[in-house]
Amino acid sequence: MKKISIIGAGTSGLAAGIRLQSQGFQCEIYEKNEAVGGRMYQIKEQGFTFDVGPTIVLMPKMYQELFEMSGVKSEDYIQMQLLEPMNTIHYPDSMALQISSNLPQFISQLESFSEKETAGYLAYLADVYDRYVRAKNVFLDISYRKPSEFYNFKTFHQLAKLRTLNNAYQSISSFVKEDKLRKALSFQTLYVGVSPFSGPSIYTIIPMIELLFGVWYIKGGMYQMAKAMERRFLELGGKIHLNRTVSEIVIEKGIAKGIKVSEQLIPSDIVLSNADFPWAMKNLIKERKNKGKYSDQKIDRMKYSSSAFIMYFGLSKKYQTTVHQIHFAKDFKKNIDQLFEGVIPEDPSYYLYSPTQIDLDLAPDGCEVLYVLVPVPSLHQTKLVWNNDAIQNLRRQILGRIKYIKGFEDIESHIIYEKIFTPETFRDLFNLQFGATFGLQPSFFQSLYFRPQATMKQVKNLYFVGSSNHPGAGVPIVLMSAKIVANEIMRDHV
Ligand SMILES: Cc1cc2nc3c(=O)[nH]c(=O)nc-3n(C[C@H](O)[C@H](O)[C@H](O)COP(=O)(O)OP(=O)(O)OC[C@H]3O[C@@H](n4cnc5c(N)ncnc54)[C@H](O)[C@@H]3O)c2cc1C
Numbered sequence: 001m002k003k004i005s006i007i008g009a010g011t012s013g014l015a016a017g018i019r020l021q022s023q024g025f026q027c028e029i030y031e032k033n034e035a036v037g038g039r040m041y042q043i044k045e046q047g048f049t050f051d052v053g054p055t056i057v058l059m060p061k062m063y064q065e066l067f068e069m070s071g072v073k074s075e076d077y078i079q080m081q082l083l084e085p086m087n088t089i090h091y092p093d094s095m096a097l098q099i100s101s102n103l104p105q106f107i108s109q110l111e112s113f114s115e116k117e118t119a120g121y122l123a124y125l126a127d128v129y130d131r132y133v134r135a136k137n138v139f140l141d142i143s144y145r146k147p148s149e150f151y152n153f154k155t156f157h158q159l160a161k162l163r164t165l166n167n168a169y170q171s172i173s174s175f176v177k178e179d180k181l182r183k184a185l186s187f188q189t190l191y192v193g194v195s196p197f198s199g200p201s202i203y204t205i206i207p208m209i210e211l212l213f214g215v216w217y218i219k220g221g222m223y224q225m226a227k228a229m230e231r232r233f234l235e236l237g238g239k240i241h242l243n244r245t246v247s248e249i250v251i252e253k254g255i256a257k258g259i260k261v262s263e264q265l266i267p268s269d270i271v272l273s274n275a276d277f278p279w280a281m282k283n284l285i286k287e288r289k290n291k292g293k294y295s296d297q298k299i300d301r302m303k304y305s306s307s308a309f310i311m312y313f314g315l316s317k318k319y320q321t322t323v324h325q326i327h328f329a330k331d332f333k334k335n336i337d338q339l340f341e342g343v344i345p346e347d348p349s350y351y352l353y354s355p356t357q358i359d360l361d362l363a364p365d366g367c368e369v370l371y372v373l374v375p376v377p378s379l380h381q382t383k384l385v386w387n388n389d390a391i392q393n394l395r396r397q398i399l400g401r402i403k404y405i406k407g408f409e410d411i412e413s414h415i416i417y418e419k420i421f422t423p424e425t426f427r428d429l430f431n432l433q434f435g436a437t438f439g440l441q442p443s444f445f446q447s448l449y450f451r452p453q454a455t456m457k458q459v460k461n462l463y464f465v466g467s468s469n470h471p472g473a474g475v476p477i478v479l480m481s482a483k484i485v486a487n488e489i490m491r492d493h494v
Pocket of ligand 1 (some may be wrong): 007008009010011012013030031032033036037038039040052053054055056057058191244245246247274275276308310429430431437438465466467468472473474475476478
């Protein structure tokens with residue numbers, strides 16, 4: 001039985017572990033933190049339970065498939081429910097748009113703009129669905145080992161049909177004219193840390209995924225997915241070592257031989273790294289010749305996704321709201337430009353998540369959980385320092401804005417628990433290069449074939465999985481990355 005050492009118990013490390021353990025490999029996961037999950041982490045304090053990172057469940061089939069393929073029923077591990085409405089979008093002029101997963105209901109909202117806009121929206125859905133199917137079947141589900149697997153007529157033909165060079169906002173603008181709708185249908189590129197004004201439009205599939213497949217909620221919060229994966233992995237005979245930091249991937253003559261934990265060599269037939277790819281390249285692979293094209297200079301020059309400033313509030317009062325809410329800045333374009341120019345936006349957009357609207361177990365009686373996320377720049381190429389002044393300024397500014405939401409005027413006097421995460425927290429807790437919460441930015445030249453792959457030509461028996469690898473960030477997408485890497489390992493070793 002071949003032994004695989006997996007570095008990191010993030011979503012994709014656990015998912016790959018389940019797939020490989022089911023196929024007869026012996027997997028052991030070494031995780032630096034005291035609990036599994038990686039960015040899919042949890043804070044449990046004073047009776048409040050917070051999801052730390054991901055909150056929006058898209059593409060539920062990807063979650064379910066992992067359990068089904070390992071021979072069990074997914075509903076015995078995670079209970080999912082469709083959210084209605086999926087989210088509420090608040091504009092600076094106080095208008096609110098509820099995005100419903102119920103088509104007739106959403107159409108009646110759209111008709112309040114105009115029938116022409118409604119027709120444009122439906123045409124947009126058809127266009128983007130076609131692109132989603134193409135992307136999924138031709139690009140997302142495969143691994144690129146040789147240039148010829150990308151540089152060929154079929155790929156370029158499909159790429160042309162995908163119109164990947166447009167940005168999300170442009171792509172939507174050819175279907176709907178109303179600026180409010182354009183924003184509502186393009187801001188979701190921020191879910192993967194990329195600007196809707198410059199990201200390749202393949203990311204317009206994200207709102208489409210929301211609109212056609214719904215936004216779901218996992219009972220107990222997103223962290224239940226991490227716990228469920230941990231449980232399944234252990235049931236299959238896998239082993240997890242917590243609080244164990246890997247300091248090196250040991251490579252001899254171009255072959256991975258194992259990992260080093262506390263100066264001790266752990267011999268392995270296969271090493272699979274779930275640590276963020278640019279961080280792992282810089283820190284775990286010691287010799288230049290084993291890094292291939294990813295020299296330290298190249299890693300520093302690459303583009304990174306945005307990061308997040310998050311306030312986790314435990315409130316001593318119930319508030320009436322929806323589970324997910326987006327609040328747009330007055331000047332959304334300027335907000336996004338500043339975000340990617342490395343400065344804290346003067347007037348940021350922000351996102352609220354309140355799972356206790358539908359899941360009372362996450363807070364004491366009569367209390368509420370509120371997660372407030374402000375997209376901020378990563379620590380790449382910026383002089384930003386997250387000292388106490390910077391943290392308190394942003395806290396004050398955003399709380400000042402929340403207090404203007406009807407019903408939330410008294411929020412400040414009801415905060416009985418709070419914790420704040422900055423890009424520096426994300427960098428240090430999960431070893432994310434430059435604290436970029438979504439890893440390498442999925443710009444055109446860092447997507448598909450150009451993104452780091454599951455395998456490396458220079459080193460045999462070494463594999464990679466996670467957000468900074470192909471196909472990219474987001475829970476369902478890293479679950480795809482886990483499927484790809486498991487297939488690659490089986491291709492080489494079975
Ligand atoms: C704030 C935030 C909000 C998000 N919102 C959403 C959302 O709503 N929906 C969605 O689908 N996605 C969302 N995402 C993205 C999603 O969380 C990630 O894409 C996904 O969880 C990444 O999983 P991963 O396996 O690639 O990496 P990680 O979760 O980063 O796992 C890597 C693991 O490796 C460990 N590790 C690193 N170095 C070492 C070492 N040297 N030794 C041992 N262990 C090590 C880390 O501690 C970590 O546990 C969000 C992310 C963040 C941060």
